[in-house]
Amino acid sequence: MRIGIVCPYSWDVPGGVQFHIRDLAEYFIRLGHQVSVLAPADDDTPLPPYVVSAGRAVPVPYNGSVARLNFGFLSAARVRRWLHEGSFDVVHIHEPTSPSLGLLTCWAAEGPIVATFHTSNPRSRAMIAAYSILQAALEKISARIAVSEYARRTLVEHLGGDAVVIPNGVDVDFFARAEPRPEWQGDTIGFIGRIDEPRKGLPVLMKALPKILAARPRTRLLVAGRGDEEEAVESLPRELRPRVEFLGMVSDEDKARFLRSVDLYVAPNTGGESFGIILVEAMSAGAPVLASDLDAFAQVLDGGAAGELFANEDADALAEAAVRLLADPERRAELRKRGSAHVRRFDWSTVGADILSVYETVTAGAAAVAADDRATGLRARLGLARD
Amino acid sequence: MTATLIWILVALVAIGLYLSWTAGRLDRLHARIDAARAALDAQLLRRASVAQELATSGVLDPAASIVLYEAAHAARQAEEEQREVAESELTQALRAVFADAHQVDAVREVPGGEEAALELAEAVRRVPMARRFHNDAVRAARALRRHRKVRWFRLAGHAPFPLAFEMDDEPPAALIERAA
Numbered sequence: 001m002r003i004g005i006v007c008p009y010s011w012d013v014p015g016g017v018q019f020h021i022r023d024l025a026e027y028f029i030r031l032g033h034q035v036s037v038l039a040p041a042d043d044d045t046p047l048p049p050y051v052v053s054a055g056r057a058v059p060v061p062y063n064g065s066v067a068r069l070n071f072g073f074l075s076a077a078r079v080r081r082w083l084h085e086g087s088f089d090v091v092h093i094h095e096p097t098s099p100s101l102g103l104l105t106c107w108a109a110e111g112p113i114v115a116t117f118h119t120s121n122p123r124s125r126a127m128i129a130a131y132s133i134l135q136a137a138l139e140k141i142s143a144r145i146a147v148s149e150y151a152r153r154t155l156v157e158h159l160g161g162d163a164v165v166i167p168n169g170v171d172v173d174f175f176a177r178a179e180p181r182p183e184w185q186g187d188t189i190g191f192i193g194r195i196d197e198p199r200k201g202l203p204v205l206m207k208a209l210p211k212i213l214a215a216r217p218r219t220r221l222l223v224a225g226r227g228d229e230e231e232a233v234e235s236l237p238r239e240l241r242p243r244v245e246f247l248g249m250v251s252d253e254d255k256a257r258f259l260r261s262v263d264l265y266v267a268p269n270t271g272g273e274s275f276g277i278i279l280v281e282a283m284s285a286g287a288p289v290l291a292s293d294l295d296a297f298a299q300v301l302d303g304g305a306a307g308e309l310f311a312n313e314d315a316d317a318l319a320e321a322a323v324r325l326l327a328d329p330e331r332r333a334e335l336r337k338r339g340s341a342h343v344r345r346f347d348w349s350t351v352g353a354d355i356l357s358v359y360e361t362v363t364a365g366a367a368a369v370a371a372d373d374r375a376t377g378l379r380a381r382l383g384l385a386r387d
Numbered sequence: 388m389t390a391t392l393i394w395i396l397v398a399l400v401a402i403g404l405y406l407s408w409t410a411g412r413l414d415r416l417h418a419r420i421d422a423a424r425a426a427l428d429a430q431l432l433r434r435a436s437v438a439q440e441l442a443t444s445g446v447l448d449p450a451a452s453i454v455l456y457e458a459a460h461a462a463r464q465a466e467e468e469q470r471e472v473a474e475s476e477l478t479q480a481l482r483a484v485f486a487d488a489h490q491v492d493a494v495r496e497v498p499g500g501e502e503a504a505l506e507l508a509e510a511v512r513r514v515p516m517a518r519r520f521h522n523d524a525v526r527a528a529r530a531l532r533r534h535r536k537v538r539w540f541r542l543a544g545h546a547p548f549p550l551a552f553e554m555d556d557e558p559p560a561a562l563i564e565r566a567a
Contacts, residue, residue: 110415112422136412139527142419143520160530161523164516357509361517364426 001359003028004088004369007039008100010057010068011047016277017094017118020168025050027169027352038082038101040070054078054101069100079104080371088369090114090359096138097159106137111369112362114355116145117155117163119274135159142362145355150295151274164358167300168277169351172343175284178256187218189322190262190287192255192278193269195227195246201268201292204315206235208268211319213240216326224250224258259285263332264325267291270313276300279307280346283339288332290321306342307335409531410542416528420549423521427552430517431474434510435462438481441507446497451484475555481511485559504562511558518552525549 007021018039025035035050040057047053054075057068079101083091089112096102096115106113115138144163146152152163184190189212193200202223212219223232224247233241250258259265265287267279273296280300282289289307291297301307308325310317325332344350441447442456458473458480465473485491494500528549537543 135527135530139412139416139531140419142423142524143516144523161526162519163523164519354512357513358516361426361430361513362422362520364429 001028001090001356001363002034002086002088003036003359004083004086004091005035005037006091006093006101006105007037008069008095008098008102009040011039011041011051011053012045013068016168016275020118020277021094022048023169023171023348024352024355027348028356031352031356036082036086036088038079038105040068040101052082054082057100069098071099071104075101076104076108079108083109083369083371086369089363091369092116092355092359093141094118096141097134103134103137106140108371109369110140110371112143112359113141113369114143114145114358114362115141116147116166117151118147118168119151143358145358147275148296149299154274166351166354166358167346168275168280169348170277170280170284170343170346172284172347174252175256175259175281176286176340178253178260178285180261181257182261184222184258184261185263187216187220187326188262188264189219189221189326190224190258190265190282191221191268192224192250192258192265195223195225195229195232197227199270199272200225201270201313202232203235204268204270204292204313204318205266206232207315208319208322209236209243210240211316212322212326213243215319215323219243219326220245222247222258222262224248224255255281256285259287262287264322265289266318266322267297268318269294269297273297280343283307283343284346286336286340288325288335289339290318290325292318302342306339406536406540406542409536413528413531413537413542416524416531417546417549419524420521420528423517423524424552427514427517427521430510430513432463434507434514435459435477437503437507437510438477439463441494441503444499444503446494446500446503447484447490451490454480455484471552471554478511478555478557481507481562482557482559485562488561491561508558508562511556511562515556515558518554518556522551525551 005021005025007018009015009017011018021037025037028035029050037051038054039051040055041047041051041053042056043053054070055078057070059068083105091105091109091111091113093102093105093113093115095118096106097117102115138159144155144161145166146155146163147166147168149165152165155163191202191205193202195202205221209221221244223244226249229246233244236244259282265282267276267289269292271294273294276291276297279289279291279297283306289301291301291307291309292312293309294312298304298309301309308321310321438455439459442452442459447455458477462473462477491504494504531537532543532548
């Protein structure tokens with residue numbers, strides 16, 4: 001099958017959507033499909049052979065922050081050329097509502113289009129204003145995929161219609177086979193995420209830490225992620241600060257070894273999560289998981305069966321649960337076992353096969369993807385009008 | 388005077404272009420519904436065929452075989468108006484027959500059973516997918532067709548008002564679990 005995948009975000013900036021697309025593309029290539037990924041990228045970044053650059057993304061203020069987007073005449077032309085040269089059986093767009101390559105492709109393409117909605121953002125003002133334009137582009141999508149039941153619900157509320165739920169994929173064995181590192185073992189709590197992003201929840205964990213240390217003084221907190229380390233420990237009493245170790249950004253290999261090593265993985269995120277891939281990675285590595293009870297997290301953890309949940313933003317509840325789990329090796333072993341079994345459904349072998357089923361469902365009996373001349377070819381329309 | 392005329396002309400052309408674009412949108416949506424409906428039909432038919440094959444293969448006990456055969460046969464023969472009911476009944480029959488994980492294991496153990504179970508699992512998973520895609524297309528078309536401009540200018544032509552396909556398509560849990 002000839003598959004075209006559109007990535008809305010810069011290939012050179014690491015991010016969840018980019019990793020998802022990379023893994024998906026490589027999975028399909030291993031199965032013998034032809035894959036081409038269209039992504040924004042700087043001209044001098046080295047790209048894997050299957051990625052086609054759509055040019056540099058332009059930073060613009062959008063939706064309350066600076067987003068790097070591709071739009072305008074040149075980008076549209078590149079999208080059309082990519083579609084034309086690729087002659088794909090199916091085009092898979094990620095984040096079709098962001099005003100970038102995804103939306104441009106929706107405009108320019110005709111034929112079987114599959115779209116994955118990753119985020120579950122509340123409806124933005126721009127989206128309400130541009131609703132009719134958006135709708136005209138989005139109604140070309142033959143199949144919508146949401147990454148979680150929660151993302152699907154937001155999608156249905158904001159845009160109407162329906163979607164199938166296919167979770168994000170993880171290479172489970174990569175995490176399951178990683179070697180633990182002795183210096184990260186022994187009464188350790190792990191946290192991975194941006195330190196200075198409050199929604200990742202490190203402040204909640206810091207608030208809970210004194211209580212945890214009071215009950216179990218030998219506990220160490222290991223933090224992997226970018227951000228200001230001084231500021232992160234500011235709320236802690238000075239004598240407790242040495243119990244927190246910062247590892248900075250870690251490589252994929254180290255992340256897997258980190259998750260294999262820690263006695264408890266804590267995800268105190270306070271919101272803005274539509275899936276929670278890190279929980280799946282932690283479970284793959286066999287780490288017992290304690291997470292805030294966000295909708296998305298509860299779903300990934302099978303309603304609390306594959307990992308424990310605590311009331312969101314409640315530091316006391318977090319401390320109580322963490323102390324209980326650290327003191328109970330049997331319960332942790334049980335969580336490890338359940339997590340490892342539960343996580344199989346997120347393995348690429350399952351997720352990839354599901355996405356392929358979607359492709360096969362929409363391409364059955366449909367023509368291949370072509371550049372849509374009606375949408376933008378004004379001359380063609382005038383020609384038609386004269387007939 | 389001429390300026391006014393020119394402006395009126397420009398406005399008329401613009402409205403004409405807009406209406407033609409909307410008609411194009413609607414046309415594309417109808418094509419999408421047709422393709423989605425064809426895909427849904429294909430998946431439903433595939434599911435019924437696999438079920439019927441299993442029912443006649445002698446892998447299942449006679450009672451289960453008869454229940455499954457009846458439901459699959461009815462689903463394949465159903466008239467358009469009874470289709471949703473018949474397909475829902477096939478779903479329920481599949482759920483009843485494969486309610487127990489042991490039944491799935493029993494099918495897998497016989498020669499050729501592994502493929503049959505996989506095929507059935509694939510089929511029961513794709514039916515809800517195809518149905519969602521179909522109903523999503525129907526929803527989009529209905530939303531556009533309810534719009535004033537479409538009704539006033541009769542842009543939809545004689546195309547029938549699209550209907551969603553409603554049925555029970557919850558797959559048997561034991562079958563899906565095993566395949567995953």
